[in-house]
Amino acid sequence: xxxxxxxxxxxxxxxxxxxxxxxxxxxxxxxxxxxxxxxxxxxxxxxxxxxxxxxxxxxxxxxxxxxxxxxxxxxxxxxxxxxxxxxxxxxxxxxxxxxxxxxxxxxxxxxxxxxxxxxxxxxxxxxxxxxxxxxxxxxxxxxxxxxxxxxxxxxxxxxxxxxxxxxxxxxxxxxxxxxxxxxxxxxxxxxxxxxxxxxxxxxxxxxxxxxxxxxxxxxxxxxxxxxxxxxxxxxxxxxxxxxxxxxxxxxxxxxxxxx
Amino acid sequence: xxxxxxxxxxxxxxxxxxxxxxxxxxxxxxxxxxxxxxxxxxxxxxxxxxxxxxxxxxxxxxxxxxxxxxxxxxxxxxxxxxxxxxxxxxxxxxxxxxxxxxxxxxxxxxxxxxxxxxxxxxxxxxxxxxxxxxxxxxxxxxxxxxxxxxxxxxxxxxxxxxxxxxxxxxxxxxxxxxxxxxxxxxxxxxxxxxxxxxxxxxxxxxxxxxxxxxxxxxxxxxxxxxxxxxxxxxxxxxxxxxxxxxxxxxxxxxxxxxx
Numbered sequence: 274x275x276x277x278x279x280x281x282x283x284x285x286x287x288x289x290x291x292x293x294x295x296x297x298x299x300x301x302x303x304x305x306x307x308x309x310x311x312x313x314x315x316x317x318x319x320x321x322x323x324x325x326x327x328x329x330x331x332x333x334x335x336x337x338x339x340x341x342x343x344x345x346x347x348x349x350x351x352x353x354x355x356x357x358x359x360x361x362x363x364x365x366x367x368x369x370x371x372x373x374x375x376x377x378x379x380x381x382x383x384x385x386x387x388x389x390x391x392x393x394x395x396x397x398x399x400x401x402x403x404x405x406x407x408x409x410x411x412x413x414x415x416x417x418x419x420x421x422x423x424x425x426x427x428x429x430x431x432x433x434x435x436x437x438x439x440x441x442x443x444x445x446x447x448x449x450x451x452x453x454x455x456x457x458x459x460x461x462x463x464x465x466x467x468x469x470x471x472x473x474x475x476x477x478x479x480x481x482x483x484x485x486x487x488x489x490x491x492x493x494x495x496x497x498x499x500x501x502x503x504x505x506x507x508x509x510x511x512x513x514x515x516x517x518x519x520x521x522x523x524x525x526x527x528x529x530x531x532x
Numbered sequence: 533x534x535x536x537x538x539x540x541x542x543x544x545x546x547x548x549x550x551x552x553x554x555x556x557x558x559x560x561x562x563x564x565x566x567x568x569x570x571x572x573x574x575x576x577x578x579x580x581x582x583x584x585x586x587x588x589x590x591x592x593x594x595x596x597x598x599x600x601x602x603x604x605x606x607x608x609x610x611x612x613x614x615x616x617x618x619x620x621x622x623x624x625x626x627x628x629x630x631x632x633x634x635x636x637x638x639x640x641x642x643x644x645x646x647x648x649x650x651x652x653x654x655x656x657x658x659x660x661x662x663x664x665x666x667x668x669x670x671x672x673x674x675x676x677x678x679x680x681x682x683x684x685x686x687x688x689x690x691x692x693x694x695x696x697x698x699x700x701x702x703x704x705x706x707x708x709x710x711x712x713x714x715x716x717x718x719x720x721x722x723x724x725x726x727x728x729x730x731x732x733x734x735x736x737x738x739x740x741x742x743x744x745x746x747x748x749x750x751x752x753x754x755x756x757x758x759x760x761x762x763x764x765x766x767x768x769x770x771x772x773x774x775x776x777x778x779x780x781x782x783x784x785x786x787x788x789x790x791x
Binding site for chain 1: 577580582602603605606607609610612614616617618620621622623624633634637638682686
């Protein structure tokens, strides 16, 4: 409350933005300096990527199916049912795959990062790490950032694929489309630009999830209540930022690629 | 040698340290005394730069570390072991990983050598064979002893103890005090012990520093402390005598007298 009185709401927001950017710059810088903590990075990849796989695949699979059902019956009225594969594939690759995967990971992993680092902060484990001559940003933030930068695009690719398969199942068995037609129309519909734009998004979202989760975790105060607050705030903040950056990226892609 | 010159530290509107001067010679054990909230632990954290002082100079082994950044502090912190009030063991890894932390981080020792050193320091704190236990499975006293083993594993020149006996039963507190004294004798370390437990202070301390209202109110030997005619020190000793040395056991007489 004192901070808000002293700096005002916008002042406090600006201060947080500055600190988040400073954390990002430092954690990126540490990617290229020793020690590299390969063991911790692999461990985090497993925690972040492998353990998120089932929920990511389920979310995208059902989204692909719902998308095919909803749009299929609508566009069938205009005699455009054959294009359902194109709609599902483009929606999944360009928009729904990256955004849904990132939101699921923000909820599961971002919250986990904030809770773990927040607990470490309030129980002096982060101080202990510093006292033992370890840079906690390098050990805790950079490792998680690298793990997310590798795993989120991979999860997105798998999510896209499963979403398209979900849409295909509905198209074949519910809307009565032909498999080879669905496959060829889907492949023809997706261009390299679509794949590129769909892959840039999870990279940006990975940075958001890692840095927001780590920042809120490492700045946790107020004991267990503070940990809960940081955890909730990390999910809310990361989700809002994902939507915001998604919109900005789409605008940029439209300008750059004229798509 | 550690030399603090004119240290100031403020948290918001609260000025905790107001020009603290302190010099700790090699091989001695300095006990920092003071009421709760008097800035004892803050002083300890400022030495390791876990907290940044607002003003003042810190000299460690004739090196002015006042303006060292995190990277330069790494070499300084390697000379230290610190026992935190909460023990601050890493709760996601077992005792062996906790104790081996600095050896794995900062040496090229083989796994066999590290395991032997871990066994050695765990035996020193009378906890052999608990390498596989998780911190959550340990009692408060065991956690402090494991934290001491962790602080000793890297052969530090200095050990900082933050309230080592707080929250422990008298028997366990006695064990910790004996360990602190054994550590002084066998490892020849320079120690700073922050405590408000006068039994512990007189047992381990070569010199006392009393912090009162953010300033050093006394610095001298335990005998000088006892002989001081400063009313505050006499009151401090009297309170300690009443609560630590001559407990009333809550008998009827004492209960009556407090009514």
